[in-house]
Amino acid sequence: MxxxxxxxxxxxxxxxxxxxxxxxxxxxxxxxxxxxxxxxxxxxxxxxxxxxxxxxxxxxxxxxxxxxxxxxxxxxxxxxxxxxxxxxxxxxxxxxxxxxxxxxxxxxMHYDLKFVRGNNLSIIGYSDSDYANSSDSVSVSGYAFKLNDNSALISWRSAKQNLVASSTCEAEYIAMHEAGKEALFLRELFAEITNNPLRPACIWADNQGSINLAHHPSYQRRTKHIGVIVHSTRFWIKYNLITIKYVPSKDNIADIFTKPLVGAKLKSFNIIRGKITKSLIRKIKF
Known part of the structure; x- marks a missing residue:
């Protein structure tokens, strides 16, 4: 390396x-x-x-x-x-x-990851899932994390889920839970390194149904079968460990961890690598 x-x-x-x-x-x-x-x-x-x-x-x-x-x-x-x-x-x-x-x-082969110096660490995550695209109908979860808007990724994952989701909302909710676990780890890691508590990690997701499910723990007939472990996402939100917000699918960089990376999706890789411009360099505080 x-x-x-x-x-x-x-x-x-x-x-x-x-x-x-x-x-x-x-x-x-x-x-x-x-x-x-x-x-x-x-x-x-x-x-x-x-x-x-x-x-x-x-x-x-x-x-x-x-x-x-x-x-x-x-x-x-x-x-x-x-x-x-x-x-x-x-x-x-x-x-x-x-x-x-x-x-x-x-x-x-020339692709690299670029990390920019910043004064305020802020864990920014993205979560996504496909839905039953493979022959066994098991969905794929993906997440990605950065420390600021301009730097490259510090953590990423693409993985099959452990069960067959019964809806897009459920698949996205499971993916969100996996991203939440990584967010907690990163939050503790950087708090230990900096000796300062970090703000809640922000996770961006593109499914309104799963976001509502995470924020509103009321009884819902179509999601009552989802395991208690997955619902720990609600606990993390309640105690201000993570926040979950909506991002349009076209801006969700975790999308490339759940589907084939072709065509227009390749353009988002500039964000993943860390898109550094001359104007950004001038703004960096040395």
Whole structure:
């Protein structure tokens, strides 16, 4: 991992690691592309395909991508997490999808994360979920956290939920709960580092129904089956540990952790990486 400090901005990337894995898997001269996976990735996975005779190659490739994803490449989260579900019995289709990620990396190996100095730490989170897009109907939760509006992400996750949600509202509520747990951890971590209590972590979500469910603990017939653990979100709000607010779907950067990252969604990655402009640099207090 490489670091660079300039104008009180810390940049970090893994471009050398990307070059190494491209060479390791004989993809240094592959045709680059500008997206990690196709938008129809689920339908592709549903097609019959031959089981790989040697699954070690696939496991090593996906393992390398997982290391990169957790380090500096949140844009890989959805597709790499998806590929990691097939480690035990990968097919040629799975291998082709993983190699497609390498093609994307060849085009984006220069990507980095930029962190801007700030006087006031403020935990800003985003939560999202798809709804029953996969063949098993289990939804995918995603969250992302920053320390201010302009810096890159400090935490992110894409993961299958532990149950089949019965509605979009329920899937989003479960995702919100997962984001809340991470928000509490980050809040305690930075309070320990700075020796100062932080303001409530703000989580932005794009589903009004799930937001209302979190704020109003009245009996509701359609949500009475949701477990008590998930309803701990209401406890966190009540005691001012987190706040949950609405953001339009087009501005919810957690969206790319729940669905294929193609087309217009790629534009939001500038926000994830940390979009630094000359005007912002002039505003930074040294």
């Amino acid at each position: 490489q670091f660079d400090v300039k104008d009180k901005i810390i940049s970090m990337n893994q471009s050398l690691y990307v070059k190494n894995i491209l060479a390791r898997f004989n993809m240094s001269d592959c045709i680059p592309r500008n997206y990690p996976c196709e938008g129809n990735v689920y339908s592709t996975l549903d097609q019959p395909s031959e089981i790989l005779e040697n699954r070690t190659l696939y496991q090593e490739l996906v393992g390398s991508l997982l290391y990169l994803m957790t380090g500096t490449r949140p844009d890989l989260s959805f597709v790499v997490t998806l590929l990691s579900r097939f480690m035990h019995r990968p097919t040629k289709t799975h291998l082709n999808l993983a190699q497609g990620v390498l093609r994307y990396l060849r085009n984006t």
